[in-house]
Amino acid sequence: MQSSAYGASLAGGAFDLVHYVKQPQTILRCLSWLFSIVVFATITAEGYINKKEESETSCIFNKNDSACSYGVGIGVLAFLACVVFLVLDAHFPQISNAKERKFIVIGDLVFSVAWTFLWFICFCVLANQWAKTDGPEVAVAPDAARAIIAFSFFSIITWGILSFFAFGRYRQGVSEFDQEYRDPANDHSSPYPPTPYASSSGPTGYQQSPFSHNQEQPGEYQPPAY
DSSP states (O other), X not given: OOSEXXXXXXXXXXXXXXXXXXXXXXXXXXXXXXXXXXXXXXXXXXXXXXXXXXXXXXXXXXXXXXXXXXXXXXXXXXXXXXXXXXXXXHHGGGOOOHHHHHHHHHHHHXXXXXXXXXXXXXXXXXXXXXXXXXXXXXXXXXXXXXXXXXXXXXXXXXXXXXXXXXXXXXXXXXXXXXXXXOOTTTOOSSOOOOOTTBOSSSSSOBOOXXXXXXXXXXXXXXXXXX
């Protein structure tokens, strides 16, 4: 049987805090978690302004409320996902079921790739809308807008690297199964152990019955003795 799956022993293991903190995935998730907080918190706090003659607020990115809502939504979901995957990474060595590990790794890979793409869209949209922004929005919160755009770009990098690590862990799991696991029913390279009744003499490989000398020859009949 395979001794490990997706980078950890199938038998499970104890939680190692030092090793967990030093893992590249843990550092990247913490950075992604921090970047998402900066994006959605800055948009929520300083991303909307209202003019004196207007009662409703408007987004600082060219008054496009959809751009601000998109940034907040992506940031909040990224924040929650980072927390979930941090917990799963801490619990991962204790999971002995290889199928559960596979589902976690695939989920990590799919989500990381998707959020890399969504952060790229967020960066392009916010940068484009900020370039078109004129009026009081430019003077009111220029630092906040630039910080939102910058940390959206940083999020592309961190989530992209997380996608790379997730793909590597998935390939590692697949290669471990292919190289180390063999179905005994289909493995013809290792012969079955010899039967304990095998004998070197005789074509059939079975030992001669201890009662063979007392058996009658075929075709001969001996009447019973009274």
